[in-house]
Amino acid sequence: MRLIVAGSPAAAVPTLTALAATEHEIVRVITRPATPQGRKRVLTPTPVAVEAERLDLPVITARRLSEIGHELLTLTVDLGVIVAFGALVREPLLSWPRLGWINLHFSLLPRWRGAAPVQHAVIAGDAQTGATVFQLTEGLDEGDWYARLTTPIGAHRTAGSLLDELSRSGADLVREVVDSLAAGTAVAQRQQGAVTVAPKLGRDDAALRWTEPAEAVHARLRGVTPEPGAFTLWGDQAIKVLEAAIARDAAALPAGTVRREGGRVLVGTATQPLELLRVQPAGKPAMAAADWARGLPADRDPVFS
Missing domain, CATH: 3.40.50.170 (Formyl transferase, N-terminal domain)
Structure with a gap:
């Protein structure tokens, strides 16, 4: 043809x-x-x-x-x-x-x-x-x-x-x-089932919502990777979250709270924390989350929004 x-x-x-x-x-x-x-x-x-x-x-x-x-x-x-x-x-x-x-x-x-x-x-x-x-x-x-x-x-x-x-x-x-x-052998079938719609994703869709359960936060991160790219706010700075995993062995943290524990960087959700693995701060190259966390205040746990 x-x-x-x-x-x-x-x-x-x-x-x-x-x-x-x-x-x-x-x-x-x-x-x-x-x-x-x-x-x-x-x-x-x-x-x-x-x-x-x-x-x-x-x-x-x-x-x-x-x-x-x-x-x-x-x-x-x-x-x-x-x-x-x-x-x-x-x-x-x-x-x-x-x-x-x-x-x-x-x-x-x-x-x-x-x-x-x-x-x-x-x-x-x-x-x-x-x-x-x-x-x-x-x-x-x-x-x-x-x-x-x-x-x-x-x-x-x-x-x-x-x-x-x-x-x-x-x-x-x-x-x-x-x-x-x-x-001439093709046979078409009608679509059946519930209709759902998938509009183009924007920046708001890529913002991680720490008040949601860990599974939902992780699913959103994976769903917007690589585009438009997951991010969270630390003060007025946007930090891209490139890779993370659900920390099923860690104790719960308040939603959005960032804590360093034994070389790990944990962030609280509505359920288990997420462990950040790779991030990209604004204006900087991608890096291991542990390297980024070395610059965090030692006297308090920062909070993402």
């Missing part, structure tokens, strides 16, 4: 790579424009754009598909494949490919429809997550699904590590669905 592939972040790269290795023809790759990155604000193309160039595939950049609709409608395409492009597909482009569009979504739809499904699944304490390939419709992640896979979340994995795994296993799932659509 003649395919159009739309995506932007690293999570979309394995799907592009997998489809480029098939007998199907990728007519165009659509991705978002280059953006300034890093302290020096260097204009940087998306990971999908970089991979498309490596594969010698033609690329179109756009913030919205409607910006390039006239150009796209001149092409003959059998199927559109979209993975984390970052914009909705509207008519007439939605029904422009002969078989419409399929979308790789990193959740077990209809649970966690929206922009940040893996992050919300981890924060909510879900036992498992997964990936679903479904038919794109005008509604938000509402279309019938062709294939899915599941993976356990576990007690220690971050949203970043899960998304990396799902982007690779999900690419194989997309390839299988594309092949079945080409062969």
